[in-house]
Amino acid sequence: MTNFVARKLGKSFVEPPPFDLEKSFVDSSALTPIIFILSHGADPTMALLKFAQDKGFKGEKFNSISLGQGQVGRLELKGRLYERHLNYGDT
Numbered sequence: 001m002t003n004f005v006a007r008k009l010g011k012s013f014v015e016p017p018p019f020d021l022e023k024s025f026v027d028s029s030a031l032t033p034i035i036f037i038l039s040h041g042a043d044p045t046m047a048l049l050k051f052a053q054d055k056g057f058k059g060e061k062f063n064s065i066s067l068g069q070g071q072v073g074r075l076e077l078k079g080r081l082y083e084r085h086l087n088y089g090d091t
Helices: 002-009 021-027 045-054 072-088
Strands: none
């Protein structure tokens, strides 16, 4: 099927566009975070860490959470901490 679509419509219809982290960052906010949903073998971690460092997000200004097995509790804790910062202006 993929070959058929590529032949009839062009490769752009079967190949994903390159991900533009800069554009995604501009569209993000504290209430609209960037979330990566990855397929097996995809790992943007190094590119994301470099981008964050280039933008001055280090230490507590940058959080990366893997939602693999057993990680939901960490996400809930981060959510509670984030809500506290919003409620009390403790940023």
